[in-house]
Amino acid sequence: MTSTRSNPLLRIDGLSSGYGRIGVLHDVSVAVHPNEIVVILGPNGAGKTTLLNSISGVARASAGTITFDGEDITGARPESVVRKGLAHCPEGRQIFQRLSVEENLVAAHIGRGTKSFEALREDAFTLFPILKERRNSSASRMSGGQQQMLAIARALMAEPKLLMLDEPSLGLAPKIVHQIFRIILDLSQTGIAILLVEQNVQLALECGDHAYLLNTGRVKLAGNAQEIASHSALGDLYLGHVTEDSLHV
Known part of the structure; x- marks a missing residue:
């Protein structure tokens, strides 16, 4: 997957957020450009779902900004976020x-x-x-x-400009997982930007343009997906064995 690095469609700067008094994310910055697949990786409890919930207005930011298509949507209600062209496909499907x-x-x-x-x-x-x-x-x-x-x-x-997918492969057979990832790639070819939270690290990095690795609510690694896939510290960062707040490739 290739992309053109223009102005970000979604830009998150210094985001801290959580639920009530419980802080989950701390000073997180992420960018998604048009026609791009951006992957969010990390172990359970890293803050990946909270990041998507913060963007879609389910979780509230205590610091930082979220800008979508040039407009500040920090603190916007979920229905307002959807109408601006940002769709959220949550973990667990949550269909009727x-x-x-x-x-x-x-x-x-x-x-x-x-x-x-x-x-x-x-x-x-x-x-x-x-x-x-x-x-x-x-x-x-x-x-x-x-x-x-x-x-x-x-x-x-x-009709989203940006589609957020939270663990789309969760609980699926390997054959179906590959089918879902093929669909994700097909969607990206239609001009929809995709922000993908995924536990299948190999497949996610194969289809992604850029990636961020979260651990303990902070960005530990950020950069080109293929470079991150070959990063020598990826495994240790994923497990939290590297203590630097942020490493960039």
């Missing part, structure tokens, strides 16, 4: 289990952009043919891989 595929897509359509619901639905069905086959099926009766496809399709109903 009792609704059908079609009803899930209807519920996610907000009419933000220029396409009609029908056009967006057909785009989703082209990307995920199985969803068209099962459009009237209850989401609860679908496999884990199909539910993940539905979760991504639902996020795309907002």
